[in-house]
Amino acid sequence: MSLDPNTLSAAQNQLDAHMREIIAWHFSPETGCPFWLDWASKAGWDPRREVKSFADLVARFPHFQDEWLRELQPDVWVPAKYQGRPYNIFETGGTTGMPKQRIGWDDYKTDYEEFSSKLPDEHFPRGAAWLMVGPTGPRRLRLAIEHLANFRGSPCYFVDLDPRWVKKVMGEKKLDQARAYMDHVVDQAVILLRHRKISALFTTPKLLEAMGEKLDLYEAGIRGVFCGGTTMAPQYVRFIVEEVLEGRIGFYPTYGNTLMGLAASAPLRPEDNFSVTYYAPQPRAVLRVVNPSQTGQAVDYDTWGRVELTTLTRELFLPRFLERDEAIRRQPRDPYPWDGVAEVRPFGAMEKTIVEGVY
Amino acid sequence: MxxxxxxxxxxxxxxxxxxxxxxxxxxxxxxxxxxxxxxxxxxxxxxxxxxxxxxxxxxxxxxxxxxxxxxxxxxxxxxxxxxxxxxxxxxxxxxxxxxxxxxxxxxxxxxxxxxxxxxxxxxxxxxxxxxxxxxxxxxxxxxxxxxxxxxxxxxxxxxxxxxxxxxxxxxxxxxxxxxxxxxxxxxxxxxxxxxxxxxxxxxxxxxxxxxxxxxxxxxxxxxxxxxxxxxxxxxxxxxxxxxxxxxxxxxxxxxxxxPGLSKILIGEDQIERWPEFIDLMASSIADNGGRSCINASTVVVPRYAAEIADALAQKLGPLAPLPPQDETAKLAAFANSRMADSIDAAIEEGLRSPGAVEVTAKYRNGSRKASFEGAVYMRPAIVLCDSFAHPLANREFLFPYASVVQAAQADMLSQIGPSLVVTAITQDTAFRAALLESPLIDRLNLGPISTMQVAWDQPxxxxxxxxxxxxxxxxxx
CATH class of the missing domain: 3.40.605.10 (Aldehyde Dehydrogenase; Chain A, domain 1)
Structure with a gap:
């Protein structure tokens, strides 16, 4: 079902207005952060005057460089209005060398409170306990999941998985070590599932699969699974839905990261053939699928391209960041009057082997 | 449908x-x-x-x-x-x-x-x-x-x-x-x-x-x-x-x-008869397009290595790709042409080490890697190696390839390494006993028998x- 043009243009107008507000915030000395104020002074133009629409942003801003998040001290990202407020430091990457760091205050709460409305009580009963099995440590995800559970009146158990270690041993082809580590993680999760009343699970597809091999997830009390983190090709989604969750447990795949937040997936319809499409939490974040060699251009619908993220919040302005992912560009779809990204996988997945590991 | x-x-x-x-x-x-x-x-x-x-x-x-x-x-x-x-x-x-x-x-x-x-x-x-x-x-x-x-x-x-x-x-x-x-x-x-x-x-x-x-x-x-x-x-x-x-x-x-690394060994007692065994050696090397692990990939002889290599090269070198439906086709195309590229490169690299010469080159009339009717082929290669130490002496590739190595009969079994099939042409009782005793050989053919011959009653x-x-x-x- 296609959305009517008025809905689409209203969403576009809302995005443009939100973007102008965020640009004004980050590029005004009384509110903005040192990095962007300094950037604008060196660039020699004022985004507040010249960027009036999201299309202008794409035309005028270069790609955000992830080195900035590695090399610069976090303080350069603190907006003037937030000076003095302690912040969270969230990390991503870091398998080798310095990880990327993003600071934040409330964005994760906003993102996950909004996402909560996508989760039905049938699969995520309010007040019933959650279990997160996945990367915790310095990641935004850990606080976000606990906040989401708490927001729904639920507590949350945790089992940690260190993806940096997994990537390291997989990169060194120490597959036995990777498997032993995965078993170690899964065993801890299974113990919790056996001894505590838990009805909702956040984990990665591979860990979910491994847990499903150790116990009957439905019999263990699980009713809903919220998944994210790695590639989920249609066949793999089908396998999870049909054979791991056996059609009895709700499945909610998401695409997200520390820099963007969380893109929810549109509920699967039979005609989707298990191809999952994610929609960014617009206007706070915008996902485009662009031509890798001409990143100013979006690819046609139902065509593969590289994922480009723009984050537009008062806590973070991150224009046109090229993710290390590729995806299929999809049409807007109710309730999301903007483009979606489908079948996300590591950029260049067809050309080379990517270490995604066990998580 | x-x-x-x-x-x-x-x-x-x-x-x-x-x-x-x-x-x-x-x-x-x-x-x-x-x-x-x-x-x-x-x-x-x-x-x-x-x-x-x-x-x-x-x-x-x-x-x-x-x-x-x-x-x-x-x-x-x-x-x-x-x-x-x-x-x-x-x-x-x-x-x-x-x-x-x-x-x-x-x-x-x-x-x-x-x-x-x-x-x-x-x-x-x-x-x-x-x-x-x-x-x-x-x-x-x-x-x-x-x-x-x-x-x-x-x-x-x-x-x-x-x-x-x-x-x-x-x-x-x-x-x-x-x-x-x-x-x-x-x-x-x-x-x-x-x-x-x-x-x-x-x-x-x-x-x-x-x-x-x-x-x-x-x-x-x-x-x-x-x-x-x-x-x-x-x-x-x-x-x-x-x-x-x-x-x-x-x-x-x-x-x-x-890899089978299958071999043909000729004993001192039979080496003067080597021309009689050329057909057997050639078919052991080239049958089934040289694609089997039971294809011979090394010929070990106590004398006449150069002459044997030359005779094999004369016989196999001219083999060229033919249409797949041709009943006389001897070579198989590579489904993945990159595999042919890497095999060809490995042989070229091996030939840069002193002590080996590709004898087939002069009888081939063209390059080793050849294109024919849209497919890539590797034409047979016979490489004369001066010892087992040469990097091409004990190799196996997915096409008719064999090295010919000269070694004293007494040294053969200590040099051949693990071999899926060995055809040993010898009547020498002591050499036969040593062959039967060798833990390196999975299947042993005593006498002029193709390495490609399979007997179902012999696991x-x-x-x-x-x-x-x-x-x-x-x-x-």
Whole structure:
């Protein structure tokens, strides 16, 4: 079902207005952060005057460089209005060398409170306990999941998985070590599932699969699974839905990261053939699928391209960041009057082997 | 009916159409000839958890009945139209030959020869099992216990299934796993990327002959899926080059079928007769397009190495690609041209080390790597090496390749290294005794016998019965 043009243009107008507000915030000395104020002074133009629409942003801003998040001290990202407020430091990457760091205050709460409305009580009963099995440590995800559970009146158990270690041993082809580590993680999760009343699970597809091999997830009390983190090709989604969750447990795949937040997936319809499409939490974040060699251009619908993220919040302005992912560009779809990204996988997945590991 | 056949995965015999499908293409024209369902490792794990159902299905049959089924399946495999996939397609024997030739690069004549090899293994399965079990009354496997030569014996399956990670190089290799079925062990088989046809056709022939479909797992899959088969099956065969097989070399649950490094040795007593053996050497090197692990890849002689290399080069060097349907075709095309590139580069690199010369070059009239009718071929190469230390002396490639190395007879066995087949042309009693004593040789041909000759009553490349079954001590009161 296609959305009517008025809905689409209203969403576009809302995005443009939100973007102008965020640009004004980050590029005004009384509110903005040192990095962007300094950037604008060196660039020699004022985004507040010249960027009036999201299309202008794409035309005028270069790609955000992830080195900035590695090399610069976090303080350069603190907006003037937030000076003095302690912040969270969230990390991503870091398998080798310095990880990327993003600071934040409330964005994760906003993102996950909004996402909560996508989760039905049938699969995520309010007040019933959650279990997160996945990367915790310095990641935004850990606080976000606990906040989401708490927001729904639920507590949350945790089992940690260190993806940096997994990537390291997989990169060194120490597959036995990777498997032993995965078993170690899964065993801890299974113990919790056996001894505590838990009805909702956040984990990665591979860990979910491994847990499903150790116990009957439905019999263990699980009713809903919220998944994210790695590639989920249609066949793999089908396998999870049909054979791991056996059609009895709700499945909610998401695409997200520390820099963007969380893109929810549109509920699967039979005609989707298990191809999952994610929609960014617009206007706070915008996902485009662009031509890798001409990143100013979006690819046609139902065509593969590289994922480009723009984050537009008062806590973070991150224009046109090229993710290390590729995806299929999809049409807007109710309730999301903007483009979606489908079948996300590591950029260049067809050309080379990517270490995604066990998580 | 869809235009293209679709080969589903078979999960305990049940077709499973995956959303992840790849096309199997004609290596010359790029035309898609079928779609092949790919499954993820999780599906294999899921099915392995229920593998006892497959074993139970086979246990309903006696070994004797399964041998009859094999015999009948041989005829079906060779002569009948059999189902091809889940879209209503069938495949005649001629279509099988043409399709397999198109995707694997083997000329028709070689496909037919391999086809006959598979059919012959099915037909002679009773002889094969007799040899593998050393004459065991197979009723003992039906009952679990019995008597042989006055002793009580009992056997049990070491694993409820046999995992198979198959190669694409030559369809005849499928004959190695066939005994598993009359031994009542279900198979979990990953076909080679360019060669799903042969195992699929064998399975269909066995099912048509009355074998329970549950006995067959057919899982086109990726590296992770292959690893799962090798890890999860309890007993598995893996085929591949050294880089693939080395990691499993010390794993008793996995039988490794790596490079054969098969050889022909001529003793001091016979070397003056070397011209009489040139045809035998050439056919051992080049039959089946040089694609088998039982092809000779090294000729070891005490004298006349240069003359022998030259004679082999004169005979093999001029061989050139021919159309696949040509009954005299001797060379196979490479389904993956990059493999030919890397083989050619490896030989070039080896030739840069002093002490080796490619003798075929002067008889070939063209380059080693050749394009013909849209496909890439490697034309035969005979390399004269001054010692076993040369990097090209003990190598095996997927085309008619052999080194000729001169070594004193007394030094041969200390230098040849592990060899799947050795044909030793000698009447020297002491040398024969030393050959019989050597732990490096899997199959020994004493006398002028092609390394390519297979005798079904002589198990080689590991004894599948001993791999799949263990004898237990048993007392009864």
């Amino acid at each position: 869809a235009a293209l056949p679709h080969l589903p995965a078979l999960r305990r015999g049940k077709p499973y159409a995956s959303l992840d499908q790849v096309e199997v293409k004609d290596c010359r024209t790029g035309e898609a000839l079928a779609r092949l369902s790919q499954v993820n490792a999780g599906i294999i794990r899921k099915d392995l958890a229920r593998i006892s159902e497959a074993r139970s299905a086979l246990m309903q049959f006696s070994c004797d009945r399964l041998l009859e089924i094999c015999h009948q399946a041989a005829g079906f495999f060779l002569n009948e139209s059999l189902p091809l996939g889940d879209q209503g397609h069938t495949q005649t024997p001629q279509q099988y030959v043409e399709t397999l030739s198109a995707t694997s690069g083997l000329p028709f004549v070689m496909v037919r020869r391999n086809m006959e090899k598979v059919a012959s293994a099915l037909r002679q399965m009773r002889t094969i099992l007799n040899s593998l079990t050393r004459g065991l009354d197979l009723g003992i496997l039906d009952r679990g216990l019995g008597e042989q030569a006055g002793a009580r014996i009992s056997f049990y399956a070491a694993s409820p299934c046999l995992g198979l990670v198959m190669p694409s190089n030559s369809p005849g290799v499928n004959s190695l796993w066939l005994p598993a079925i009359p031994l009542k062990i279900p198979v979990i088989l990953k076909p080679g990327r360019e060669e799903p046809w042969t195992p699929y056709r064998i399975i269909q022939a066995l099912i048509a002959a009355g074998c329970p479909a549950q006995a067959f797992g057919f899982y086109p899959t990726d590296h992770e899926g292959s690893a799962e088969i090798l890890r999860g099956c309890g007993r598995a065969l893996v085929f591949g080059d050294k880089s693939t097989t080395a990691q499993y070399a010390n794993n008793p649950a996995i039988q490794v079928h790596g 080689h490349e590991g004894n599948l019965f001993e791999f799949l079954y263990r004898r237990r001590a048993l007392e009864l009161s």
